[in-house]
Amino acid sequence: MKTIINKLLTCGLLLATFALHTACSDWNEPEAVDLNINSAKEQNPELWARYIQVLRSYKQSKHFITYARFDNSTENPVNEGSYLRSLPDSMDIVTLSHSDKISDYDRRDIPLLQEKSTRILYLVDFAAQASNLADAGALNNWLDKAITAVADLNLDGFAFTGIPLYGGTDAELAAHKEKSRLIVSRLSAAAGQDKLLIFEGDPAFVDAADQTKLSYIVLGTDVIDNATDLKLQVSLTLSDGSVPQDKLLLAARIGKQMNDEVDVKFDAVTLMTDYVASLGPLGGLAIYAIGDDYYHSLRNYATTRSAIQLMNPAN
Template sequence: MKTIINKLFIYSLLLLTFFLSAACSDWNEPKPVDLNINSAKKQNPELWARYMQVLHTYKQSKHYLAYAHFNNSPEKPVNEGSYLRSLPDSLDIVTLGNSSKISDYDREDIQLLQEKSIRVLYFVDYAAHAATFTDVMALGTWLDKAITVATELELDGFAFTGIPFYSGTDTELAAHKEKSRLIVSKLSAAVGQNKLLILEGNPAFVADTDLDKLNYIVLNTADLTNVTDLKLQVAGILANGLLPKDKLLLAARTGGQIINEASMKQNAVILMTDRVVSLGPLGGLSIYDIGKDYYSPIMNYELTRSAIQLMNPSK
């Protein structure tokens, strides 16, 4: 009898273990869940429309510009800060650092930014690729491809880079000038009316006769480490009288530091924000590496919003 009872007890334990295992397996197995998350626009279309109108009115008003260079489509997005949709609404211009790699997320976010009256630009990084263009035909083909993509995405213009050429043979100098003129000629023709053409870098790259085709110039101040160098650079550019102050934007890199007049290290974005007014007043501020963090207690998002508010306190 004991043997039968023992066997029944063992069988019961086995059955119980089986059912518990099956149940636990069901509990622990991840299952897709349909979540209906409504955006702010869908939750209250009327309030959203009013907010869009406020943004549009602000962007159309006279104010110091806020420009961001954003590295879109990262190979390994780490958080929400990797996406265009997370940028501050009060930005005026965003240049896509990886314009040749546009993801499906980027396509959606570009439309969202434009709805918020943020101008989104295609980035033509000629400085990084100049050595690969041995002749103007190759450069022209490259530019045509960029223009095609920007047109398909309905972007709001172009930002481009270039390195001035100060020494070399007459032939080399002529070739350099020809490439510079080609870049400005093709891109300015492509932007047409109501779009932007911006140089990121030294204005000496562009011929004096082409400077009026540029809407703004983002000066290459992002990696300066001393405020004295900043003052000398801005003073030198303004001294030639070819560029109006309101065409110039100072550049700062998030996480950077600059030694100020008191020989103290200061946050680069904060220092540059102040110098936009004191060294000009200039046209505004450009921020690089804006998408590098999101959950940090001192977020680039908040830093950018503070910079915009400091430049435009009454807006």
């Protein structure tokens, strides 16, 4: 009897092993799965339309502006921080840091942000390229490419950088000023009445007569690490009256810390929101390295979203 039972058990084990081997082989075969993931817009078009209208009304209302520099052009995104689509919907303006390297991801996301009334700008980084643009011909050709790209991509304007020249011969100073005038002239003409023109850096780079052509000025306060230096820089910038308070944006960098008046250290983006109101009120806040927020311990865009809500509590 035991021999029969053992034979039956052996046969059963062989059958089970064969079946398991067959099943595992089947499981290892790739199988296409049809997933139909609908966006919020597709799930409820009517509710989406109402939401878009609320966003449009908010961004057309008087409020503290939130501007961001976004490190675009990532060819192989590793998380949502690499995508424009993941920025907070209440962001007003986003400038593409690598405007000459627009990826397919960027091209798909730009219209999504524009639908939410977020304005996307092309960066004309003259401060970084000045040494390669020695004459007016080279500068004009470079500006032509930027103007063509903005038209082709249907972007919402330009941001540009520049560094004032405080020393040198009369001829060098005049040539530097002429380049500044040329940049503002070409970009303001291309922007017209409908697009934005924003300067980032020390406003002394822009000729006083051209200040009125700028939509906003982002003051280079992202390198400041204490409130005393911040107050001094803002005071000097506003002292001659050429820069209107409501056009001035304070810059802060994700991940950086800053000391307040009593030398207590805070997250720079969060602390800077207080000074946007108390030192003006000014026009708003500019956030640099915004994609890095996705690696923050608070996860996702918590720092950015909190800053927007602190400046605009009703948002």
